[in-house]
Amino acid sequence: DIQMTQSPASLSASLGETVTIECRASEDIYNGLAWYQQKPGKSPQLLIYNANSLHTGVPSRFSGSGSGTQYSLKINSLQSEDVASYFCQQYYDYPTFGGGTKLELK
Amino acid sequence: QVTLKESGPGILQPSQTLSLTCSFSGFSLSTYGMCVGWIRQSSGKGLEWLANIWWNDDKYYNPSLKNRLTISKDTSNNQAFLKITNMDTADTATYYCARSDRTGFDYWGQGVMVTVSS
Numbered sequence: 001d002i003q004m005t006q007s008p009a010s011l012s013a014s015l016g017e018t019v020t021i022e023c024r025a026s027e028d029i030y031n032g033l034a035w036y037q038q039k040p041g042k043s044p045q046l047l048i049y050n051a052n053s054l055h056t057g058v059p060s061r062f063s064g065s066g067s068g069t070q071y072s073l074k075i076n077s078l079q080s081e082d083v084a085s086y087f088c089q090q091y092y093d094y095p096t097f098g099g100g101t102k103l104e105l106k
Numbered sequence: 107q108v109t110l111k112e113s114g115p116g117i118l119q120p121s122q123t124l125s126l127t128c129s130f131s132g133f134s135l136s137t138y139g140m141c142v143g144w145i146r147q148s149s150g151k152g153l154e155w156l157a158n159i160w161w162n163d164d165k166y167y168n169p170s171l172k173n174r175l176t177i178s179k180d181t182s183n184n185q186a187f188l189k190i191t192n193m194d195t196a197d198t199a200t201y202y203c204a205r206s207d208r209t210g211f212d213y214w215g216q217g218v219m220v221t222v223s224s
Contacts, residue, residue: 043215045214046212049210050209055212089155091209
């Protein structure tokens, strides 16, 4: 199975700051990658699919990039409503998720 | 508007079989390329994919749990189902169903909490 290693596990940032979360796959996943946001007590919400495509209704301050085994999620101009946990997921093979990144406000 | 909602027993004893239902609207599981998957999340932990069922009735299971899982669907009633046999305390989690069109899970249910306890 394809292992997804996500970093950092936790992150503290200030309002307006740019934040980057990384995800590394154990083998090439050919851009078969999604990013999710999960707020406490809620279900995950799709942000990005195909590594860099923005899901409907997701603010443009979210963006995804990467290729091969290395991918990243960037949040520009951090807002208070962005405080959440973020997960990557590959779907090139049977789905596996990264361990998550908990984003808090500094 | 796409919605999904999970239902299940809430609590069960070790060794029992868990039966979950996903009732959905806003799409059809008979549409080409459509899929419903089940994912679980233990308290404060990460996400674990369990199984997918596709519009053509293809089924895929997490290899680590494959022997215990059965996924099925009722297309005419817009429902998908998951059975997990031989439940253990380690299976205590929130169970989600979610829609996929082969590019990640784009709509999720609210989740149903399942506790395994004697």
